[in-house]
Amino acid sequence: MQKVIALSALALALACGTAHAQYSGGVIKIGVMNDMSGVYADVSGPGGVEAAKMAVEDFGAEKKGMKVEVIGGDHQNKPDVGSNMARSWIDTQGVDVIVDVPTSSVALAVNQVVKEKNKVFLASGPATSDLTGPQCSPNLVHWTYDTWALANGTGKAIVKTGGDTWFFLTADYAFGHALERDTAAVVEKNGGKVIGKVRTPFPGTDFSSFLLQAQSSKAKIIGLANAGGETINSIKQAAEFGITQGGQNLAGLLVFITDVHSLGLKTAQGLIFTSAYYWDRNDASRDFAKRFAPRYKGHMPTMVQAGVYASVLHYLKAVEALKNDSDGKAVVAKMKEMPTDDPLFGKGTIRADGRKLHDMYLLEVKKPEESKAPWDYLKVRATIPAAEAFRPLNEGKCPLVGG
Amino acid sequence: MFEIFGVPSQALFGQLLLGLINGSFYALLSLGLAVIFGMLNIINFAHGAQYMLGAFTAFFLLQYLGWNYWVSLLVVPIIVGIVGIIIERLFLQWLYKLDHLYGLLLTFGLALVIEGVFRNYFGSSGLPYRVPDQLAGGRNLGFMYLPNYRGWVIAFSLVVCLATWFLIERTKLGAYLRAATENPTLVRAFGINVPRMITLTYGFGVGLAGLAGVMAAPIYNVSPQMGSNLIIIVFAVVVIGGMGSIMGAIVTGFALGLIEGLTKVFFPEASNTAIFVIMAIVLIIRPAGLFGRTA
Incomplete structure (x- = not known):
């Protein structure tokens, strides 16, 4: 009997440990959902879970008496798997916030579930700008990048340097379509012309047939509206079929540093693309990368x-300020109200439509002889200031934005 | 230049040639599957993983031992074949008497394990493998620029396919094999070591997958999921050709490559599904496949 009383007292003590704060289930549970095993696994995958854990550690959750737990899940790039996982995480496992979710089609599905359940969705992986456009939600923050920002960064730079006729190789799903649409708009706005496109089945490995169609279109620029392994194979095969030697240029619209790593500098050199983060940009970004690499196969973070x-860091700050994590809308409202400040993206803000604003960078892949160390792959060609990097608030058609 | 259905014939020829290149991979892989199914009655779902293993082995040989592509072409099928033999001795030999389903489940499980292990160590973006210097560059055929390496792939896989067909359908060894499949007890009575022959056959079929892997390494990225991307299509090819039919696998492999190439021009979005539509139609009209013998 005594034992039972002692145990209940202990349980009570544990439960009251954070009595001043109302965290649902007594714990802030972070679910990192992404592609753990498929084409996008290197882009975030298990490394994304590791990054979330680092955020929790750096935030000092334990010292502050906040109990935070990070779990990971593989959505296999399938919207139905993703939305079912989101549901079961929220309903049965008490997950308060879903993070990452690359693959736009899955992100759009998860976005609906999170909104319906009034939790929080921190989208880092997905690209589609629809998340802060027609599909925007009071429960969402779209953090890293989007198709509009990529198109704006890379598309504008290329059209301005003479690449004014375009042919698109588009991955045939939500992401590819959004990227193609946003880039085509930028190209046309800057005086260029889109003369053709082909939608390639996702996921694919052989792009030679589509590249040949692009070649016969005589467009100056072949825009690759795809990602990950697909981009790698397209770039490789374009070199193989002599497309770049023939005077046409490739524009990688979404390229990650892991893609460059996989292609090797010899094949990838000279490629221009837009990114929100490069590890070797300043001391703070280097410091993070050097702590991250040993924890994840020696890879520099994407x-x-x-x-x-x-x-995750900003989310925890907001939850700490609110002392409550149960109302997703309130947490996101708090996140929007507080200015953001972190070592990787610097100072920034989150807009009413959920769009996080920060500088973007136009990067170029170095020549093999310019690279001094492993992962020394890129140089910053231009910094696109936050105010210009993302789609203007009034053009997104987000219902949350009045007027 | 004349046009066919609104597509310039130049572009069309190019696409057909590309279809043929993809077809040679389908043929080479489905050939191995057909040999294994025809002789062992095992549905080898690990074929994709073994193909991936071939590509990775070639990568390791180059990276750590400096052995070039040509050496790999010879050595890798043997190494991968030996891996296959080990798998057969350890697991498969216990399953011959059971339903097909057990072999399928076992090899499927093995494929997941092998791919998972490689993904864990090498990630999913893949590793680069360079085209051998002798085959670098390409030539202009008038209607398209053909990389030399791709031309080599068509020619070499055609030779390998026909040699395999000849070995099994036209030589004494092949006759023993086929006899052992029909009636193992009787063939054993003639003093032939049937279990060893079966083991070697599995090793040979797996070796073919390894060979296809080496040939694919310079074209596609060497990545853990390269096999799973292809295996389902290859199974469709085998089903269309007729399970276990050697010639069926070869002809269907090339033919479906061509058809897929055409869909990529006329209806790109459907190019991934075209093969399965054909499979469904063939199964309705000829359930045993185009070249299959009904039992």
Whole structure:
């Protein structure tokens, strides 16, 4: 009997430990959902979970008496798997916030579930700008990048340097379509012309047929509206079929540092792309990368992993200020109200439509002889200031934005 | 230049040639599957993983031992074949008497394990493998620029396919094999070591997958999921050709490559599904496959 009383007293003591704060289930549970095993696994995958854990540690949750738990899940790039996982995480496992979720089609599905359940969705991985457009939600923060920002960064830079006719190789799902649409708009706005496109089945490995169609279109620029392994294979095969030697240029619209790593500098050199984070940019970004690499196979972090870290950090700050994590809308409102400040993205803000604003960078892949160390792959060609980097608030058609 | 259905014939020829290149991979892989199914009655779902193993082995040989592509072409099928033999001795040999389903489940499980292990150590973006210097560059055929390496892939896989067909359908060894499949007890009575022959056959089929892996390494990225991307299509090819039919696998492999190539021009979005539509139609009209013999 005594034992039972002692145990209940202990349980009570544990429960009251954070009595001043109302965390649902007594714990803040972070669910990192991404592609753990498929084409995008290197872009975030288990590294994303690691980044979230680092954020919790750096925030000092334990010292502050906040109990935070991080779990990971594999959505296999399938919207139905993703939305079912989101449901069961929230309903049965008490997950308070879902983080990352690359693959736009899955992110759009998860976004609906999170909104319906009034939890929080910190999107780092997905690209589609629809998340802060027609599909925007009071429960969402879209942190790292989006198709509009990529198109704006890379598309504008290329059209301005003479690449004014475009042919798109588009991955045939939500992400590819959004990226193609946003880039085409930028190209046309800057005086260029889109002369053709082909939608490639996702996921695919052989792009030679589509590249040949692009070649016969005589467009100056072949825009790759795909990502990960698909981009790698397209770039490789374009070199193989002599497309770049023939005077046409490739524009990688979404390229990650892991893609460059996989292609090797010899094949990838000269490629221009837009990114929200590069590890070797300043001391703070280097410091994070050097702590991250030993924890994850020696890889330098991608911008998606950096976004997971920064968004979780900001989320925890908001929850700490509110002392409550149960009302997703309130947490996101608090996140929007507080200015953001983290070592990777610097100072920034979150807009009413959920869009996180920070500088973007136009990067170029170095020549093999310019690279001094492993992962020394990129140089910053231009910094796109936060105010210009993202779609203007009034153009997104987000219902949350009045007027 | 004339046009066919609104597509310039130049572009069309190019696409057909590309289809043929993809077809040669389908043929080579489905050939191995057909040999294994025809002789062992095992549905080898690990074929994709073994193909991936071939590509990775070639990568390791180059990276750590400096052995070039040509050496790999010879050595890798043997190494991967030996891995296959070990798998057969350890697991598969106990399953011959059971339903097909057990072999399928076992090899499927093995494939997941092998891919998982490689993904864990090498990530999913893949590793680069360079085209051998002798085959670098390409030539202009008038209607398209053909990389030399791709031309080599068509020619070499055609030779390998026909040699395998000849070995099994036209030589004495092949006759023993086929006889052992029909009636193992009787063939044993003639003093032939049937279990060893079966083991070697599995090793040979797996070796073919390894060979396809080496040939694919310079074209696609060497990545853990390269096999799972292909295996389902290859199974469809085998089903269309007729399970276990060697010639069926070869002809269907190339033919479906061509058809897929055409869909990529006329209806790109459907190019991944075209093969399965054909499979469904063939199964309705000829359930045993185009070249299959009904039992």
